[in-house]
Amino acid sequence: MPERLCTIQPTVNGIAVLTIPGNKTVSARELLDVLHHQTSALAGKSDIKGLLLTGSEDGFCNCQIENSLSIHNAATLSSFGQKVMFSVEKVGKPCIVAIDGECSGLGLEVALACDFIVASQTASFGFPDIAVGLIPYCGGSQRLARLVGKSKAKELIYSGDLIDAEEAHRIGLINRLYPHGQTLAQAEELITHICTRSPNAIRIGGEVVNAGYDIDLQTACMLERDAFALCFSSFDQREGMQAFLEKRQPQFKGE
């Protein structure tokens, strides 16, 4: 029953809003399945320009704690979870997360796989499952350390403590902090604004950022140079620059 776990409302501007509060009776596998299925389907839809993931005040992607798996099943779950996060990362459209409540465990893993996170003051973040002997298993330890630095990542994962939104903003875990009750509206406005930009440039730029992050700078810059040159065979480049020179809004096609 994917509808029970994830509701999708496409807005008029081509933004798909995925609401995934999850709940404590759902297994991680079930939730990952739904996420995989929905994001893959949206990736292929040309009328969807951007994705906004959100939960409720009760949480985001909550699920059962996986504390009774065999070693074999744990490895399988982790492989699958990592695969799903890579597919979220490679969705090819801007994808942001808006958090109002608790974003922990699997929820934080999902949020870390998106382009960036915005939240309100009532949000909290962490990996509390260390208390039952669990660590992040969908790439969260790697993404968190790369985003906030090794020390902060260790502090969060070792302690299992939840940090509030202000602390999350201070350490760079979330990009924007909104007043309570405004998160979703502000996030929708932001993603809509982003989607007025060239889809081509956003996709190529995002992929080059990801591809270049773990390799040496010189090789990464070669990659960028070639991708930059590729932009000059696109409709979007001609349209974007013409519009700039004519002082009008560009009409991008993503071609």
Place this chain on the structure above:
Amino acid sequence: MPYKKLHIEVMNRVAYILLDAGSRFNKLSISTIRELKRAFTHLEEDAAANAIVLSGYPGESFAVGADIGQMVHFSPHDAFHFADLGQSLFDQIESCSKPVIAALNGITMGGGCDLAMSCDIRIAAEGLRIGHSGAKLGIITGFCGTHKLPRIVGKNYAREIFMTSDIYSAVAALQMGLVDMVHNEKEFWQNVSAFAERIASHPLSSLSAAKRLINAAEDTDLRTGCLLERETATHITALSGLHS
């Protein structure tokens, strides 16, 4: 050969490269990039300078990217060579043995932002306007920005900056870590000079060793980096012993 797009002053062991490309925005045209390369080659050899400050002061902008009027007609081939030229300048700034400080006096957009990121330290005036407008123009940057920006502010802020194409303030830039210091307009230049002179008062051999090591830290595994540090520190100590 005299410079047309910039001028150079050397004072109290600090060399100032002041961009003045003849327009409000200090566009990074092919000729400006070539002059900057020449200026860095020259200052690398100039024994009177221990540190370099790059700025558009006292103008309205630090620098912006290429002239869109020219760029709109670029073929992929032109774009490839333009990126190559820009990247060779940034590589030169990073490999320069002297610390390079970017004094961001105002508008710092696109290629100008990339130029600032190739410098070692960024000091901004309160009126800073910084950003990357590629996605608004239908392109990505070709001047190393897609890799420099995530390494400086983290991937998430980098993606936000690229995706929104918005202009960010000095306060926002400081919060993200894109600039290291912000000063009000009145005290800006005085603070830049004081900071640069303090750095320039230190031995050049130590400054360039530190710069090389910190740059290497970006791409090297910890053990190799530590090995490099030990060898460099030993070498530097031996050198200073010889001189004392």
